[in-house]
Amino acid sequence: MTLAPSLAAIARSLRAGRGLAHKRDIGAVIDRLGLGARGLAVPPGDDCAAIPDGDGHLLLAIEGFLDGFVAADPYFAGFCGVMVNVSDIAAMGGTPIAVVDALWSRDQEHADPVLAGLRAGAEAYGVPVVGGHTNTRNAAEHLAVAILGRAGGRLLTSFDAAPGDTLIAAIDLRGRFREPHPYWDAATGAPSGRLRGDVAILAGLAADGLARAAKDISMAGIVGTALMLMECSNVGGRIDLDRLPMPEGVGLERWLTAFPSFGYLVGAAPGDAAAVTARFRARGIAAEAIGVLDASRVARIARGPGAEAEEAVVWDFHAGPLIGCGGP
Secondary structure (H helix, E strand, O other): OOOOOOHHHHHHHHHHHHHHHOOOOHHHHHHHHHOOOOOOOOOOOOOOOOEEOOEEEEEEEEEEEEHHHHOHHHHHHEEEHHHHHHHHHOOOOEEEEEEEEEEEEOOHHHHHHHHHHHHHHHHHHHHOOOEEEEOOOOOOOOEHHHHHEEEOOOOOOOOOOOOOEEEEEEEEEOOOOOOOOOOOEEEOOOOHHHHHHHHHHHHHHHHHHOOEEEEOOOOOOOHHHHHHHHHOOOOOEEEEHOOOOOOOOHHHHHHOOOOOEEEEEEEEHHHHHHHHHHHHHHHOOOOOOOOOOOOEEEEEEEOOEEEEEEEEEEEEEEOOOOEEEEEE
């Protein structure tokens, strides 16, 4: 019989994982570009750049894809070009407008499945591809996709979570892993109307003032994404692993490093948490309050009942940054 890993071992594994390693590159890039936070509506490090525009904000984001992923699953890589960008816009309470792509490939034959996936994603989410850059005479396949969106007067950000907020995880569990990868796909094959309505939930939360902070769950996984949210907002918190929305038959360790096609963390005042989870659940999306944020600037995971719960530190922001986008 295989023993379940200790909570301390899980915390060590998360810190050493590839997902967090990639996120640690962010701070150095911001420093070298001299971005800082001067004159920006939202500091660097959030899901999108927010540009003031009349009574709201234009939202601008871009995603690049690992060459190995594009080579192994080119159709899904193209589909993700739209899907993950739409998630970034939604995470800030916005609505997507259009995308552009940049695709390099060896020839048209290798480009075609990527383009087919990109077109399918655009049709599924109702977000047109309006231009881009293409080269079919490259040594290998490379893909990047950028998106433009818009939000009204209220943004959801990674910088507005507060001590005492309830941390909510909302994940569409109606999917499967695209084996052997960590990608939980609840999008390809799903009804287009459902996908569009689901991503609109976040804009509704922002417009109705039910949430202040949100972030889509990225390749850093549920806990890693929570760390980035905590760092940006200069808070800490405790995540109860027993309360994570999880698919049946999937082990905890794998799920903690999964990248769900629809997955968000939302920070809400305690009095609004039930209304937030209800909006997701009404559309068949699993949503649970998984923890509470505090002023400690220490991120912990916990497992077990009540006062007997085991706890382990995943990241102490007093000791050092993760992405370098929080305060002193």
